[in-house]
Amino acid sequence: xxxxxxxxxxxxxxxxxxxxxxxxxxxxxxxxxxxxxxxxxxxxxxxxxxxxxxxxxxxxxxxxxxxxxxxxxxxxxxxxxxxxxxxxxxxxxxxxxxxxxxxxxx
Numbered sequence: 256x257x258x259x260x261x262x263x264x265x266x267x268x269x270x271x272x273x274x275x276x277x278x279x280x281x282x283x284x285x286x287x288x289x290x291x292x293x294x295x296x297x298x299x300x301x302x303x304x305x306x307x308x309x310x311x312x313x314x315x316x317x318x319x320x321x322x323x324x325x326x327x328x329x330x331x332x333x334x335x336x337x338x339x340x341x342x343x344x345x346x347x348x349x350x351x352x353x354x355x356x357x358x359x360x361x
Contacts, residue, residue, distance in 0.1 A: 291350070296349075298353060307342025
């Protein structure tokens, strides 16, 4: 348990800042009338899918590896799962941001 806490400790502040930004973005959009399940933005969907697809390239670089080293089925499953969650997180940021940046209000 101590090694898990020591490994996680350097990432606490960046994760906390990212969470505060995400919550602030959703709160600001909510104040302006944003509803997550009602508002549709296909640009945010496409952009988040592109960010998720790009994760296949930069996630191995993040851990000092290469895509060529992913040689097992479970390695590909883990990489695809990580890319999926990167796309979900990108969507959670881009969806309310696109609502706040759109030119015309309904």
